[in-house]
Amino acid sequence: xxxxxxxxxNAAPRGHTHTRDKEATRRRLLDxxxxxxxxxxYHGAAVDDIIAASxxxxxxxxxxxxxxxxxxxxxxEALTPKLEAAVDRAIAAEADPVAQLDAALRVxxxxxxxxxxxxxILLVEAVGLGHGFDEKLLRVRGRFAAMIQRRLxxxxxxxRIAAMDTETVAWAxxxxxxxxxxxxxxxxxxxxxxxxxxxxxxxxxxxxxAPPATxxxxxxxxxx
Amino acid sequence: xxxxxxxxxNAAPRGHTHTRDKEATRRRLLDxxxxxxxxxxYHGAAVDDIIAASxxxxxxxxxxxxxxxxxxxxxxEALTPKLEAAVDRAIAAEADPVAQLDAALRVxxxxxxxxxxxxxILLVEAVGLGHGFDEKLLRVRGRFAAMIQRRLxxxxxxxRIAAMDTETVAWAxxxxxxxxxxxxxxxxxxxxxxxxxxxxxxxxxxxxxAPPATxxxxxxxxxx
DNA sequence: CCTTACAGACCGTCGCGTCGGTTTGAAGCG
DNA sequence: CGCTTCAAACCGACGCGACGGTCTGTAAGG
Numbered sequence: 453x454x455x456x457x458x459x460x461x462n463a464a465p466r467g468h469t470h471t472r473d474k475e476a477t478r479r480r481l482l483d484x485x486x487x488x489x490x491x492x493x494y495h496g497a498a499v500d501d502i503i504a505a506s507x508x509x510x511x512x513x514x515x516x517x518x519x520x521x522x523x524x525x526x527x528x529e530a531l532t533p534k535l536e537a538a539v540d541r542a543i544a545a546e547a548d549p550v551a552q553l554d555a556a557l558r559v560x561x562x563x564x565x566x567x568x569x570x571x572x573i574l575l576v577e578a579v580g581l582g583h584g585f586d587e588k589l590l591r592v593r594g595r596f597a598a599m600i601q602r603r604l605x606x607x608x609x610x611x612r613i614a615a616m617d618t619e620t621v622a623w624a625x626x627x628x629x630x631x632x633x634x635x636x637x638x639x640x641x642x643x644x645x646x647x648x649x650x651x652x653x654x655x656x657x658x659x660x661x662a663p664p665a666t667x668x669x670x671x672x673x674x675x676x
Numbered sequence: 677x678x679x680x681x682x683x684x685x686n687a688a689p690r691g692h693t694h695t696r697d698k699e700a701t702r703r704r705l706l707d708x709x710x711x712x713x714x715x716x717x718y719h720g721a722a723v724d725d726i727i728a729a730s731x732x733x734x735x736x737x738x739x740x741x742x743x744x745x746x747x748x749x750x751x752x753e754a755l756t757p758k759l760e761a762a763v764d765r766a767i768a769a770e771a772d773p774v775a776q777l778d779a780a781l782r783v784x785x786x787x788x789x790x791x792x793x794x795x796x797i798l799l800v801e802a803v804g805l806g807h808g809f810d811e812k813l814l815r816v817r818g819r820f821a822a823m824i825q826r827r828l829x830x831x832x833x834x835x836r837i838a839a840m841d842t843e844t845v846a847w848a849x850x851x852x853x854x855x856x857x858x859x860x861x862x863x864x865x866x867x868x869x870x871x872x873x874x875x876x877x878x879x880x881x882x883x884x885x886a887p888p889a890t891x892x893x894x895x896x897x898x899x900x
Numbered sequence: 901c902c903t904t905a906c907a908g909a910c911c912g913t914c915g916c917g918t919c920g921g922t923t924t925g926a927a928g929c930g
Numbered sequence: 931c932g933c934t935t936c937a938a939a940c941c942g943a944c945g946c947g948a949c950g951g952t953c954t955g956t957a958a959g960g
Contacts, residue, residue: 470938493806495719498915503925509941516919516939576810577802582717586862617875623836623859624852624879631851632844638810651714651841655848696905696958722949733907734951740905746952 478516480506482530485523490569493577494524513549525588528578531570532592536564539599548664549607556603557629557653562632575634597622604660613660625656702740704730706754709747714793718748751810752802755794756816763789763823766894773831774886780827781853781877789869799858810830821846828884837884849880 470589484506488497499520503513546552564571578589602621606656607613632652636645657663707728712721723744729736741747766783770776788795802813823845831837856876860869881887 476938477940493804496806499917500915510917511919511941512939520916538755565815577804577806580717580801581804582720582801590859590862616878620856620872620875621879623855626875627846627851627853627855627858629851631847631854635814635847636852647846648841651844652848653884654840655845658885659879661882668945672909698905700908723951724949735908735955736906737951739950 474628477506477508477512481508481513481516481523482527484508485527486531486565486569486573489524489577490572494581521585524578528589528592531574532595535563535570535574536595536599539596543599543603548612549603549610550612550657553600553603553607554653554657555663556600558619558649560629561633561646561649561652565636568637569663571633572637575630576637593626594669597626600625607660607662613662616660621660624659628652628656701730701732701736705732705737705740705747705795706751708732709751710755710793710797713751713801714796718805729808745809748802752798752813752816756819759784759787759798760819760823763820767827768822772834772836773827773834774881777785777824777827777831777886778877778881781880784853785857785870785873785876789860792861795857796861800861801856817850821850824849831884831886832895836894837886840884845884848883850882852876 481502484502484504485497488501488505491497492501499510499513502523513523539556539559542555543552546555547642564575574592578585578592580586581589597619601618602619604613604616604621608618610617614637631650632648633645635641642648695841703725708726708728709721712725712729715721716725723737725749727733737747741750762778763783766779767776770779770833773880788799798816800818800842802809804810805813821843828837828840828845832839832842853876856868859865866872
């Protein structure tokens with residue numbers, strides 16, 4: 453693979469490529485970390501566990517990552533874009549802001565449901581670690597809240613819903629979904645995460661005063 | 677000075693103080709644990725820290741508590757009843773189920789706002805500890821969700837709101853409030869936690885299709 | 901004098917991070 | 931084209947601090 457370097461220092465010998473497959477071991481480390489962190493939590497996971505699960509070594513690990521924190525955050529920052537992208541794609545497929553929120557909710561639930569480990573790390577293990585962890589994690593969560601808020605603002609602008617404190621609403625929505633998912637992750641209830649979608653969807657849409665009807669021929673002229 | 681316990685302190689009316697004051701040191705340990713856990717988190721807090729903050733000793737600590745886990749749970753199980761009691765009292769003061777939910781929300785926000793440390797422990801530090809911690813914690817949270825659900829069920833029975841999946845709604849509500857409080861705890865936004873009450877109240881009540889106007893005489897404008 | 905409630909020195913473990921060493925592949929060079 | 935060189939990439943034993951838990955000792959009360 454051609455990974456361009458921004459080594460523009462002087463004009464002379466360029467392109468030093470990799471020796472053994474660097475990027476691959478990094479990937480293996482990250483993959484192993486995902487598994488181990490999800491299984492044992494941040495504190496419960498020893499660096500040696502990750503080493504073992506990745507068929508790598510201490511030296512390899514600390515060559516790629518400064519310390520345990522570093523790989524944890526690298527993991528989170530590699531994972532969230534995937535979630536964001538999935539949600540973004542779902543949003544882009546809809547035109548109406550309310551329908552976008554609806555789609556985002558469905559995709560979010562589906563994604564969490566499909567990627568337990570990712571969800572566990574993002575929503576459970578990454579909480580309450582102290583230090584600057586909490587702030588960092590909150591910023592990540594904030595990105596999602598901001599996504600929601602943006603759609604809400606658009607919906608308000610479009611006159612689809614009344615004006616409101618969209619920031620609070622966005623965080624509340626995130627929290628509501630988060631709690632449902634966390635409960636599912638820890639106690640296995642409900643069996644299928646997606647089964648709460650209808651109730652949650654109805655609840656959330658009603659909470660912003662949007663019509664709960666979106667099926668086929670949707671006409672907003674009906675009197676609630 | 678007003679120590680953290682202005683909710684309700686329950687002291688033994690009759691004292692058979694056998695040797696030295698046993699119950700008092702236990703209290704001091706618990707108080708110190710509350711402070712230390714809130715400040716440094718579960719893993720960040722060393723038993724020695726709690727010892728130091730309580731002017732006790734290793735021997736004393738392990739006389740009263742089997743291990744670190746034990747004092748943590750003892751703390752949680754000493755704290756939640758206070759919260760529950762406060763909410764219960766607020767609920768009892770109202771007759772209408774919807775008004776009860778309203779009151780519960782207000783009191784919950786007030787209580788969290790007043791007891792940062794308690795909130796931090798219950799809502800942040802106690803998450804993602806692994807082992808059987810998560811399950812236990814979820815059960816504690818479940819008690820609150822159950823409280824909400826009970827009121828919702830009553831409201832449904834009373835015909836105040838339409839039938840719905842009250843369990844999911846209860847958890848979603850809890851999650852919504854939780855997220856707002858956690859955000860406030862970690863980033864100090866919003867400055868005053870209570871400032872989100874109106875928006876949250878409106879949001880939650882609307883989410884169950886309850887009329888958003890219930891306050892006695894808070895506004896002088898038109899009412900249905 | 902025996903038990904309860906506590907004190908504080910001590911010990912064993914565990915896990916993070918380091919550090920010298922080794923392999924690997926790409927240049928330099930004749 | 932082989933031989934040397936060099937640094938990037940990787941290995942794994944060890945150090946070392948921290949922290950949970952134990953154990954012996956001791957003041958006080960019955």
